[in-house]
Amino acid sequence: MRAARRGEVWLIAVLILVAVAAPLLNLLVPAASGLRLSTYGITLIGKYLCYAMLALSVDLIWGYCGILSLGQAAFFSLGGYAMGMYLMRQIGPRGVYGDPILPDFMVFLNWKSLPWFWHGFNHFPYALLMMAAAPGALALVFGWFAFRSRVSGVYFSIITQALTYALMLAFFRNDMGFGGNNGFTDFKDILGFDLHSDATRVVLLDITVAALAGSYLVCHYLTGSRAGRVMRAIRDAESRTRFLGYPVESYKLWAFVLSAVIAGIAGALYVPQVGIINPSEFAPINSIEAVIWVAVGGRGTLYGAIAGAVLVNYAKTYLTGAFPEVWLFALGALFVCVTLFLPRGLAGLLPGRAGKKNGNAFPARAVPDLVADQVEKK
Amino acid sequence: MSVHDHRLYLDEVTVSFDGFKALNQLSLYVDPGELLCIIGPNGAGKTTMMDVITGKTRPDSGTVFFGNTIDLLTLTEAEIVAAGIGRKFQKPTVFEQLTVAENLELALAGNRSFFKALRARTSAAQRERIEEVLSIIGLTDQQHVLGRVLAHGQKQWLEIGMLLMQNPELLLVDEPVAGMTPQEIERTAELLVSLSGSHSVVVVEHDMAFVRSIARRVIVLHEGSVLAEGGMDAVQNNPRVIEVYLGE
Numbered sequence: 001m002r003a004a005r006r007g008e009v010w011l012i013a014v015l016i017l018v019a020v021a022a023p024l025l026n027l028l029v030p031a032a033s034g035l036r037l038s039t040y041g042i043t044l045i046g047k048y049l050c051y052a053m054l055a056l057s058v059d060l061i062w063g064y065c066g067i068l069s070l071g072q073a074a075f076f077s078l079g080g081y082a083m084g085m086y087l088m089r090q091i092g093p094r095g096v097y098g099d100p101i102l103p104d105f106m107v108f109l110n111w112k113s114l115p116w117f118w119h120g121f122n123h124f125p126y127a128l129l130m131m132a133a134a135p136g137a138l139a140l141v142f143g144w145f146a147f148r149s150r151v152s153g154v155y156f157s158i159i160t161q162a163l164t165y166a167l168m169l170a171f172f173r174n175d176m177g178f179g180g181n182n183g184f185t186d187f188k189d190i191l192g193f194d195l196h197s198d199a200t201r202v203v204l205l206d207i208t209v210a211a212l213a214g215s216y217l218v219c220h221y222l223t224g225s226r227a228g229r230v231m232r233a234i235r236d237a238e239s240r241t242r243f244l245g246y247p248v249e250s251y252k253l254w255a256f257v258l259s260a261v262i263a264g265i266a267g268a269l270y271v272p273q274v275g276i277i278n279p280s281e282f283a284p285i286n287s288i289e290a291v292i293w294v295a296v297g298g299r300g301t302l303y304g305a306i307a308g309a310v311l312v313n314y315a316k317t318y319l320t321g322a323f324p325e326v327w328l329f330a331l332g333a334l335f336v337c338v339t340l341f342l343p344r345g346l347a348g349l350l351p352g353r354a355g356k357k358n359g360n361a362f363p364a365r366a367v368p369d370l371v372a373d374q375v376e377k378k
Numbered sequence: 379m380s381v382h383d384h385r386l387y388l389d390e391v392t393v394s395f396d397g398f399k400a401l402n403q404l405s406l407y408v409d410p411g412e413l414l415c416i417i418g419p420n421g422a423g424k425t426t427m428m429d430v431i432t433g434k435t436r437p438d439s440g441t442v443f444f445g446n447t448i449d450l451l452t453l454t455e456a457e458i459v460a461a462g463i464g465r466k467f468q469k470p471t472v473f474e475q476l477t478v479a480e481n482l483e484l485a486l487a488g489n490r491s492f493f494k495a496l497r498a499r500t501s502a503a504q505r506e507r508i509e510e511v512l513s514i515i516g517l518t519d520q521q522h523v524l525g526r527v528l529a530h531g532q533k534q535w536l537e538i539g540m541l542l543m544q545n546p547e548l549l550l551v552d553e554p555v556a557g558m559t560p561q562e563i564e565r566t567a568e569l570l571v572s573l574s575g576s577h578s579v580v581v582v583e584h585d586m587a588f589v590r591s592i593a594r595r596v597i598v599l600h601e602g603s604v605l606a607e608g609g610m611d612a613v614q615n616n617p618r619v620i621e622v623y624l625g626e
Contacts, residue, residue: 227495229480233473240471244540245459246490254492 007303007350011216018045019209023202039198044317046205046273048310049212053266055293055309056212056302057259060219062291063300064228065255066235067152071160072263073286074167075135077277079264081171082134084184084277085118086127087195091188104186105179115177124191128268135264136257143256147249152238161284168282183278190272201273208269212306215262219302222258231255232300292335298347307346382446385410385578386431386548391440393426393602400426401437402602408548413574415589416582417613418599419622424582427599428550432465433458444548464541465550470533474526478517478536481525482508485543507543515539515569531562535569548578555588567592586614598622 022045025037054076061067088103097107101114120126142163146156174180193200222228233241234248242248271277290309297308312334319327342348384407393401401423408414418424429435430442433455442450448461473481486504488494500508512518515535520528528536534554541549551570555563563585571592573579583589589596589610596613598606606616613619 222496225496226483226498226500227492229476229484230492230495232475233484236473236475237471240473241484243455243459243465244485244490245456245544246484247456247492251492251495 007301007307007347008220011303011306012213015209015213018049019206022205026198026202039201042198042201042205043273046201046208047270048313049205049208050266050270050273051290051293051313052306052309053208053212053215053269054263054290055297055305056215056219057262057266058290059294059297059299059302059305060223060262061252061255061259062294063302063305064223064235065231065252066238067252067256068154068157068291069160069256069259070157070284070287070291071162071164072259072290073284074160074164074282075139075260075263076267076270076286077164077167077171077279077281078135078138079131079267080271080277080281081178081184081267082121082127082130082264083268083271084187085121085130086124087187087190087272088184089118089122090190091186094188095186103179103184105174105182106177109174118177131268132261132264135260135267139257139260140253143253147252147256150249161287164282164287165284168279168284171279171282179278181279183276183281184271185276185278187272187275195272195275204269204273208273211265211269215265216302216306218258219262222255223302227251289331292331292338294345296334296338296342296345298342298345301345301347304345304347311346382407382443383410384408384443385412385445386580387441387443388427388431389441389443391427391430391437391442393423393430393435393437399602401430401440404440404599404603406597406604406607408578408580410547410578411575413570413579413581413592413594415593415596416580416599417584417586417589417596418605421601422599423602424599425552426602428465428552428582431458431550432463459544462545462547463550464544464546464548466534466537466541466552466554468552468556470530470537472525472528472533472536472540475524477522477524478528479508479512479521481536482511482539482543485540487544511539511542514542514572516565529562531558531566534558534562534566538569538573542573546577549573549580551579551581553583554581555583555585563588 022037022042025035026039026042029036054072057075058069058072061069091103093100095104095107097104099107102111106114121130146159151159170176171178171183172181178184187195189195190200190204193203195201223231230241230246230251234246234251238248267281289312293309293312294305295308296312297306298304312331315330316327319330338345386408388407389405391401391404392399404423404427416424416427426435430437431450433450433453436451444450444458444461444463450458450461450463453461473484476484483500483504486500486507509518512521515538517532517536517539520532525533525536538549538551538554554570555566558566567588570579570581581589581592593610596608596610597604598613598616598619600622605622606613606619608616
C-alpha cells in the first residue's frame, strides 16, 4: 500500500494546489503578466478534472470489479443534459425568440408548451437531483437486466457500446425534446451568476475539484471496505465468489450505479464550463477514450485513473492543436504500447507497488520454501 | 422421509445426460464426524455426485437429505452453502490479489449483502476465528501474503481454510493431493484427519496410497452406483473391484 499512499498524497496535494493556485493566478495576476492563467486555461483545467471524474467512475467498476463498461459517456452525457436543461430554463426570456418559458429550439419547432419531463428543471435542487438520479436510474435498470442475465466480459462491453450509441441516435432526434443535433448552448447564468465571468468560472473549477475529491473519497472508502474486497474477488474469480455465497449480481449492480452517478455528476459539471452539450457526447469513441485514460494511468488504483485522464487529455489538447491529423494515431499507439509494455499503467512505474510490497512483507523463510517446492516438483 | 442418523443421505439418485446415466440409482450415506473416501475409475460419477449434493446438477429422480430434515433438492447452491456444506474443487481457486487473511475474511460466515459488507468491520471474535483457521491450515506466517504467491499445496490448504471459515458440518473435498509433493500430501492427510470428528469429510481421490493413509471407510463407485464398500483392504481385495480396475 505504500505506493498507493504516495500516489494518494500526491493527488491530494495537486488538487489543493489547483484549487488555490489556479484562481489566484487567474483573478489576482494582472492580464499583462506572463504568469496569468487565462480564463481559457481555467476552463481547460475544469474540463480535465471532469474527465478525471469520468475516469474514476470507469476505474471503480473496471479496475476493481472487472466490469468493462464501454458506455460510461452515456451516464456522463445524461448528467450533462440534466444540467443543460436547468441552464436552458435559466435563460428565460433572454433567448433569441424571447419566450419566457420555452427554450429557443422548442419555439423554433413550433411547440406550444413544455414537455412533461422538462417540468421542475427550473428548480436547481431538482435539477441537481436529476444529474445523479437519471444516470443512476439508467444504470440500475440496465445493470439489473444485464447482470441478472449474467452478461459479462466482452458481451457487457458490447451492449454498453450499443446503449450509448442508441442514446446518441435518440438524442439526435428533434422530437425527443432535447434540442436535436444542436443540443443546448448559449447558456447565460447559473444560480444567478454570470457564466461568462471569471469569478464564476473559478468557482466552478473549485467545485469540480471538490467533487473530484469527494468522488475519490467515496471510491476510496468503498474499495477499502469488505465490499471492495468482495469486488476484487469477483474481478479475479467470479464463480468462486458466488460459491462463497456472495450475491455477485448485486455487488456489480451497486458498483455500476455508483459509477454512473459519479459519471453523471462529472457531466453536469462539464456542461457549464464548456458551455455546450449535444448528442455527440454520447459517441461510442468517448467511452472508449475514457477506458484508455484509465489504462494509461493504471487501473485498480483510482489515483492512476485521475492522472491518466489529465495527462492524456493534455496531450490531446496539445496534439489536436499542433498536429490535428496525428491525434487518433497517437491515441491508438498509446493504448497498444500501454497494453504491451505497461500493463499496470503509469501507476505501475511507482516504486514499491503491489508485487514488491508483498515481497518485503513475505516471511524470509517462505521464499526458500517456495523454491524448494519448485525443485522437488521437477 | 424415514428417520435416520446420517449426516448426508442419498437414496436412489439417478442423473442422466442425453441418455448416459452418470448416476444410476446411487444410494449412500455419510455419518456425522466420519471421514469417507470415494474412489472409482474415470466416469464413475464421482464429480456428478458432488454436483448433485451441492445443487449444481439436479437429479432426474431420487432423494438427497442433509441431516433428517433438510431436503437438498429444494435448495439453491447458495442456500446449500449456508446450510453447512462446503465443497473444495479440484483446481485450487483462491483470490490471487487478496492476502491469505483477506481470503479467509471473505469466507467468514455472515451476511453477504453489499450494504452490510460496505460497513463490515472484522470483530475480535472473527479475527480470532481467522487466526484459528490460519493455524489449522498452517499458514499463520503467510497471512499477509497475496494468494497468487502461495505454492500449490498452500493454495489447497487455504481453500480448505476458506471452507472451514463457514463452519460447515460437511466438507466435500475433490482430489486434494493432485500435484502435491510427498511432504504436502502428508500434511494434507494430517489436516483432513484432524478435521474429521468435528466435521464429516468426504474425499474423492485417485491416489491410493493417500486414501489408504486416511480412510476408515471407502466406497468404490462404478458406472454411477456403489460397487463396493468397506475398509481399504477389504475393498482392494474385492474381486469385482479388481475386475473393474484391471479390466479398463
